[in-house]
Amino acid sequence: MNETISCQVIGDLFPVYHDGLCSEETKQLVEEHLKICEECRKLYAAFPEQPDAEPPADLPEAKAALKKVRRRSRVRKVFAGCGLTLLTLLLLGFGVICYGLGYVPLIGKLRAESRLSAYSGSKIRCHFDWYNGQYVSDGYGLAYQLRNDFIIDGKLGEQKHNALNEQYAAFRDELTAEGLEPGEQIGLYTVVSGRDLKTQYHRIYWYVWDAREMSKGDAYKNMVELTERMQAAFPDEKITGQQFRYCTLSGSYQSLVETSAEPLNSTSVQQGITEDERLSEEYLAWRDLHRKTS
Numbered sequence: 001m002n003e004t005i006s007c008q009v010i011g012d013l014f015p016v017y018h019d020g021l022c023s024e025e026t027k028q029l030v031e032e033h034l035k036i037c038e039e040c041r042k043l044y045a046a047f048p049e050q051p052d053a054e055p056p057a058d059l060p061e062a063k064a065a066l067k068k069v070r071r072r073s074r075v076r077k078v079f080a081g082c083g084l085t086l087l088t089l090l091l092l093g094f095g096v097i098c099y100g101l102g103y104v105p106l107i108g109k110l111r112a113e114s115r116l117s118a119y120s121g122s123k124i125r126c127h128f129d130w131y132n133g134q135y136v137s138d139g140y141g142l143a144y145q146l147r148n149d150f151i152i153d154g155k156l157g158e159q160k161h162n163a164l165n166e167q168y169a170a171f172r173d174e175l176t177a178e179g180l181e182p183g184e185q186i187g188l189y190t191v192v193s194g195r196d197l198k199t200q201y202h203r204i205y206w207y208v209w210d211a212r213e214m215s216k217g218d219a220y221k222n223m224v225e226l227t228e229r230m231q232a233a234f235p236d237e238k239i240t241g242q243q244f245r246y247c248t249l250s251g252s253y254q255s256l257v258e259t260s261a262e263p264l265n266s267t268s269v270q271q272g273i274t275e276d277e278r279l280s281e282e283y284l285a286w287r288d289l290h291r292k293t294s
Contacts, residue, residue: 005033007040014044102133102147109135112144115194119151150191161188164234171233181209191259203241203259204230211290213249220273223255224266231264239264249290252276252283
């Protein structure tokens with residue numbers, strides 16, 4: 001009977017034979033065929049429904065074939081895992097870079113154009129300025145910072161700069177009367193809240209020369225006090241950032257606080273203070289002059 005059963009028919013019976021779903025007669029039929037047919041024995045040893053099964057010891061060719069298939073499968077899994085990990089790292093790195101620069105593909109541009117159009121009352125198109133990390137309008141002199149939700153208006157900034165310097169004159173005279181040497185003018189960087197399009201925040205650029213010897217701790221304390229007095233000189237303005245240089249006969253210091261929606265406070269001022277390691281020629285000349293005359 002075995003001679004009348006083709007190898008193709010026996011191969012079709014492999015699934016039910018392997019899973020034990022066939023009758024006893026079919027089971028005997030398959031087993032008798034496998035005893036006399038070497039090719040079918042090889043095929044059944046490498047049967048795809050039993051990938052974890054080890055082929056009989058007397059079938060080295062089938063065993064080698066299975067090992068080759070398993071090795072290729074492991075290699076594919078390793079490459080797939082490495083590829084997925086690399087893709088994840090690339091996307092993560094790209095996201096970190098974009099966040100640091102304040103850039104989000106498409107969404108950032110749409111939001112910037114929406115904010116700037118609402119602020120100006122005109123339809124505005126813009127592009128991303130990679131160097132400055134902000135979206136810049138095409139021909140309107142406006143820019144938008146996505147991370148802080150700030151609008152930068154060049155014309156407004158110039159107007160506020162002139163207005164605040166008029167108020168600064170009285171504060172400058174007050175410091176001069178105390179024997180300090182404040183700068184003739186202050187610099188100003190103004191932004192507008194993108195949320196309400198009205199609230200303005202300012203970053204002040206200013207300096208004070210103090211011809212006294214003092215410890216670093218006293219210098220830090222004086223910088224905090226002078227910052228508080230500077231804020232009080234502009235009661236109607238939101239001074240939230242500064243670049244303040246304070247020069248004494250003992251050292252030169254500066255406090256850097258970026259513009260934000262939060263007001264300046266003693267903690268942010270102190271945390272932003274650093275001591276200049278490279279002293280400018282201007283400072284050295286000033287220090288030498290005052291040391292000779294003191």
